[in-house]
Amino acid sequence: MRLLMWDVDLTLLHAGGVARESWAEAFGAMTGLAPRVLPTFAGRTDLDTAAEIFRVHGLPEPDFEEFFDRYAAAFAARRDLVARHGRVLPGAAEVLAALAERPDITQTVVTGNIRPVAEVKLDALGLSGTLDLDVGGYGTDDGDRATLVRRGRQRAEAKYGTFADLWVIGDTRHDVAAALACGARAVGVASGSAGADELASAGADLVLESLADVGAVVRALTGSRCVNESSSPG
Missing domain, CATH: 3.40.50.1000 (HAD superfamily/HAD-like)
Structure with a gap:
């Protein structure tokens, strides 16, 4: 086998770029801020990039479970965009x-x-x-x-x-x-x-x-x- x-x-x-939009929405929901910059995602893990985005904005490490729940919900709401684009x-x-x-x-x-x-x-x-x-x-x-x-x-x-x-x-x-x-x-x-x-x-x-x-x-x-x-x- x-x-x-x-x-x-x-x-x-x-x-189709949907992940970046969803990531920004989740970050904004957690912090009240629009992200100034998003990390490079290629080849990396979401846990690694989530830690980075909060760090570069001078914010303490978040409740990752809450952040990923928000991210997953934002992405699921854009499923039709994934299918389309x-x-x-x-x-x-x-x-x-x-x-x-x-x-x-x-x-x-x-x-x-x-x-x-x-x-x-x-x-x-x-x-x-x-x-x-x-x-x-x-x-x-x-x-x-x-x-x-x-x-x-x-x-x-x-x-x-x-x-x-x-x-x-x-x-x-x-x-x-x-x-x-x-x-x-x-x-x-x-x-x-x-x-x-x-x-x-x-x-x-x-x-x-x-x-x-x-x-x-x-x-x-x-x-x-x-x-x-x-x-x-x-």
């Missing part, structure tokens, strides 16, 4: 569907998003049915992304039993580093701001230019380990 843990944003989908990245839906048919593969997520937000994004764009979201790693697990990978694996093995190996698929150096820190196989997808060379230099076992060539991606993710191999499906 192989466990595949997918990053969400810019690996599988683009949510968001998009699934080329090949993502087809790759997930093809892998879901394999009995030796379990798919979940490892994402810096809090779980309710990840669920809305994936559901609004039609991707949730191929992923077991109960066993994922989420942005409230820890500020360190590697801990998200470990927690996700623990949840998956509690449900399914031991996996022969774990692969983490993401679009940033943070995804690669988290995978390697946990002894997982790191697959970099150059669909975000990091190019193929950057992901390879970060130590990714396999680098894909995109998920667009569905057959090539499925073969790559169901094959044996390929160290620092670059592929260009699509």
Whole structure:
């Protein structure tokens, strides 16, 4: 059995900027302030970025549970905007569907998003049915992304039993580093701001230019380990 843990944003989908609006609304509701600046979210966890935004505004650390409840509610209220302005990245839906048919593969997520937000994004764009979201790693697990990978694996093995190996698929150096820190196989997808060379230099076992060539991606993710191999499906 192989466990595949997918990053969400810019690996599988683009949510159309809705998260930033929802984040600002939650911050304003908690503080009465409009945020002067929002943090960089790519590859980071919501717990980490929430701590940063309060810190840079000179505010004490908040009740994170309250903050994330407000954020989740603000995001859920914008679900139609995600469906309207968001998009699934080329090949993502087809790759997930093809892998879901394999009995030796379990798919979940490892994402810096809090779980309710990840669920809305994936559901609004039609991707949730191929992923077991109960066993994922989420942005409230820890500020360190590697801990998200470990927690996700623990949840998956509690449900399914031991996996022969774990692969983490993401679009940033943070995804690669988290995978390697946990002894997982790191697959970099150059669909975000990091190019193929950057992901390879970060130590990714396999680098894909995109998920667009569905057959090539499925073969790559169901094959044996390929160290620092670059592929260009699509």
